[in-house]
Amino acid sequence: MMPVIRVDDQVWGWLKSLARPLEDTPNSVLRRVANLDEESHRFRNEDAGAKRHVRNAGSETQEDLLEKFLSELRGRARDNGLQVRIWEGGHRRSRNALELAGPDGSSLLYIKTRSESGGFWGLRTTFLRSFDESGLRWHIVLLIGPGEKGYLLSADDVHEAERAGRWSTSVNRLDYKLHEGPELRGAEDFNTYSELADALVR
Numbered sequence: 001m002m003p004v005i006r007v008d009d010q011v012w013g014w015l016k017s018l019a020r021p022l023e024d025t026p027n028s029v030l031r032r033v034a035n036l037d038e039e040s041h042r043f044r045n046e047d048a049g050a051k052r053h054v055r056n057a058g059s060e061t062q063e064d065l066l067e068k069f070l071s072e073l074r075g076r077a078r079d080n081g082l083q084v085r086i087w088e089g090g091h092r093r094s095r096n097a098l099e100l101a102g103p104d105g106s107s108l109l110y111i112k113t114r115s116e117s118g119g120f121w122g123l124r125t126t127f128l129r130s131f132d133e134s135g136l137r138w139h140i141v142l143l144i145g146p147g148e149k150g151y152l153l154s155a156d157d158v159h160e161a162e163r164a165g166r167w168s169t170s171v172n173r174l175d176y177k178l179h180e181g182p183e184l185r186g187a188e189d190f191n192t193y194s195e196l197a198d199a200l201v202r
Helices: 009-018 026-033 046-052 062-079 125-134 155-164 193-201
Strands: 083-086 097-102 105-114 120-124 137-144 149-154 175-179 188-190
Touching (some): 009 026, 062 083, 062 105, 062 137, 062 193, 097 125, 105 125, 120 125, 125 155, 137 155, 137 193, 149 155, 188 193
Parallel strands (some): 105 137
Antiparallel strands (some): 083 097, 097 105, 120 175, 149 188
16 A cells, blocks of 8 residues: 655645646656656556546647657668667666767767647756766757657757756756747757758768
8 A cells, every 4th residue: 555645735836836737646746856767657556657648639648759759760860870779878767868879979869748839848957967978969859749849959058058047947956947938049940850850860
């Protein structure tokens, strides 16, 4: 039996402010804040798993968007003699942290998705620091549905935003909270996954 905890209204409001609509439970928010393996399904109950796949008519989940983009990226990478694989050098394995590997070297990708318009993404600073420490070239890919809209930020774009203090952080300072608009200054924007994938493999 899972333990039950009680929280006051202020803590509950804080938890809700960090939650991803139709995806998170209080447990998954706390796991993310505590930097535990948020993608481990062993600790999610069936109801939480069901919520992640709830969709309105004609809409796509975040998982749908990621799969669609990865399919396009793998095809473009294969055509250019590259491999797409989960990056092994980070603090943990994740489908959101990938390596594009080829005969001339590797680059890294940190991919985040949002299934509703009005883009908002959380970026783990631990991934960004691990990418910096790798010494490899890296990019952030931000996907937003419906459709195939996406943004591409280089490491230089990220460092410039950090120096300028343009991105807000979560309470624990482990996440950047990034919104569409001025916070994406410098990002390249794309309307199809094929164009975005091409930009990454060229």
